[in-house]
Amino acid sequence: xxxxxxxxxxVVNFLNKKKREISYAVIGASLGTYxxxxxxxxxxxxxxxxxxPTFNKNSIKSRVLVDLITPVTKVKQDDIILAHDxxxxxxxxxxxxxxLAGQFVExxxxxxxxxxxxxxxxxxxxxxxGYCWVEGDNKSKSHDSREFGPLxxxxxxxxxxxxxxx
Amino acid sequence: xWKTRVTKLWQMSKWFVGGGVLSILFYDNIGYVHTVRGKSxxxxxxxxxxxxxxxxxxxxxxxxYTPHVGDIVVFRSPKHGSKLAMKRIAAVGGETIVPSxxxxxxxxxxxIKPGYVWVEADNRDxxxxxxxxxxxxxxxxxxxxxxxxxxxxARIQDLRKTQSPHAVSPQTQSLDESERTELVxxxxxx
Numbered sequence: 369x370x371x372x373x374x375x376x377x378x379v380v381n382f383l384n385k386k387k388r389e390i391s392y393a394v395i396g397a398s399l400g401t402y403x404x405x406x407x408x409x410x411x412x413x414x415x416x417x418x419x420x421p422t423f424n425k426n427s428i429k430s431r432v433l434v435d436l437i438t439p440v441t442k443v444k445q446d447d448i449i450l451a452h453d454x455x456x457x458x459x460x461x462x463x464x465x466x467x468l469a470g471q472f473v474e475x476x477x478x479x480x481x482x483x484x485x486x487x488x489x490x491x492x493x494x495x496x497x498g499y500c501w502v503e504g505d506n507k508s509k510s511h512d513s514r515e516f517g518p519l520x521x522x523x524x525x526x527x528x529x530x531x532x533x534x
Numbered sequence: 535x536w537k538t539r540v541t542k543l544w545q546m547s548k549w550f551v552g553g554g555v556l557s558i559l560f561y562d563n564i565g566y567v568h569t570v571r572g573k574s575x576x577x578x579x580x581x582x583x584x585x586x587x588x589x590x591x592x593x594x595x596x597x598x599y600t601p602h603v604g605d606i607v608v609f610r611s612p613k614h615g616s617k618l619a620m621k622r623i624a625a626v627g628g629e630t631i632v633p634s635x636x637x638x639x640x641x642x643x644x645x646i647k648p649g650y651v652w653v654e655a656d657n658r659d660x661x662x663x664x665x666x667x668x669x670x671x672x673x674x675x676x677x678x679x680x681x682x683x684x685x686x687x688a689r690i691q692d693l694r695k696t697q698s699p700h701a702v703s704p705q706t707q708s709l710d711e712s713e714r715t716e717l718v719x720x721x722x723x724x
Contacts, residue, residue, distance in 0.1 A: 396552070403555050406562060440615045452674040457649030498613040521615025522675040 410434050411532060412450055414462050418504030418511065422448070423462065423531065431533055432462070436526040443468075443500065443521070448528040451502070454516050462528060463502035463512050469521075470494070473501050473513075481515030498522075561596075567684060568594040568608060568620075574655035574664070575606065575620060578696055579683065591685040592693065594678040601626045601651045601673060606680040606693055609653070612668045618677060621653035621664050622698050627673075633666050634658060634700060649673050656698055 405411075414423040414430045423430035434450045443449060445468055453459040467473045473493045475484045487493060495501050499518035504510025513519060560566075570579045570590040579590055594608055601607070601623055611619040625631035627648040634654055646652055650670040655663075665671060683691050 399559060400555065403559055407558065452672065454672060455649075457673050498611065498615050520610075520612050520672065520675060522610030522612065523672060524615075 407436055409436060409529075410526070412460070412462070412528075417509045418506050419448070419462055419464070420506045420509075422464075422505045430531045432531050433529045434526040435529050438527055440521045440524050443524065443527065445471075449502065450525045450528055451519060452523040452525065454519060454523060460525070461502075461512075463504050463510070463519075465500050466503045466513075467495050467501035469497045469499055471501075475514065481511075483517040484514045487517070500524075563596055565593055565595040565597070565678060565681075567591050568618075568680070570620065572620075574657050575622070576657040577699070578606070578656050578693070579620070588686070590683065590689070592680045593682040593684055595681045596678045599676065599679050601676065603629075604697055606696075607651075607653070607676050608678055608680060609671060609676040611663070612671065612675065613663060619663065620680065621655055623651050624654040624665070624698065625652040627651065644670070646670055651676075654698065654700075656700075658700065 410433075412432055412434050414432060417424060417427075423432065443465055445465055448462060448464045450460055450462055453461045471494070473495060474491055475488045475493060476491070480488060484493070493501075495518050499520055501513045502519050503512045503514065568591065569586075570592060573580065579592070603623055603626060605623045606620065607623060608618050608620045611617045624634075625644075625646050627646050627650050630643050630645045631652050632643050633652075644652065647670060650672055652665045653671050654665060680693055683689055683693055
């Protein structure tokens with residue numbers, strides 16, 4: 369009788385220990401994943417047609433990997449970036465950086481958007497410091513800096529590295 | 535052989551790694567101590583002498599935040615994407631404000647777009663860079679809210695209770711917008 373009770377207690381202790389280990393592992397994995405996706409890399413699904421054919425060719429939504437580590441000062445021309453939408457505070461945009469601060473943007477005042485029509489002078493605009501100029505690859509379907517003006521660097525979340533699958 | 539070495543290395547370093555990750559998560563989601571630079575928020579916040587130990591330090595809260603007028607916030611500067619700035623919110627999305635430096639910004643009244651705020655320096659004497667210079671600030675540029683002045687100890691205070699030295703008196707808040715902007719312009723010229 370006594371050995372059965374001792375054995376039973378050992379089994380219960382063993383199961384409790386395993387439960388604890390599993391809880392720690394789950395908590396650790398959750399915190400680790402949250403840390404990685406908020407600071408290191410994250411994935412994003414690209415919506416809309418503004419970046420075809422780079423993303424969302426054939427209307428299939430591309431899932432991309434976004435680098436969150438590279439500081440915003442190292443963003444180069446032709447990088448594709450994920451940023452907060454300057455017009456819808458809770459939304460994000462995926463666009464290509466076509467000009468950096470201090471550079472000129474050559475625009476066609478007739479084809480350009482609202483911002484271009486208002487501010488371009490002799491077909492040119494300068495990008496102010498602290499901003500960048502973004503445009504979608506699909507010029508006819510993209511709502512970008514030609515409409516809402518230069519994008520503040522502080523709104524950029526990260527650079528798009530590559531497509532995971534599309 | 536190397537497998538046992540890796541395991542041993544992991545055993546020793548897992549506390550560092552875990553601690554580091556938790557600290558960063560705390561820094562990103564709860565808050566941290568931030569050093570005040572510049573005189574733009576004087577007299578509420580002074581940079582004091584330039585010796586690092588004597589600079590004022592505040593608690594910057596990173597808890598989920600909705601902008602409110604009167605809050606002191608730290609945000610990514612629209613002029614330098616990588617630098618942080620600290621100012622007070624003077625108006626939030628949907629409100630109309632008469633900028634304190636009408637001559638500089640050119641406008642007599644500005645309506646703040648949804649998702650944006652208008653920030654102004656407490657210290658009107660400095661060439662303070664605020665919304666009077668760079669216009670409305672996108673909410674997502676805000677990094678966190680300044681809650682407490684922590685250092686120097688002699689000045690510890692809850693900064694959430696402070697107001698801009700130029701704040702419009704509370705009685706005007708019940709007036710509609712046209713009356714309010716008239717009152718503000720009057721108080722500026724008196």
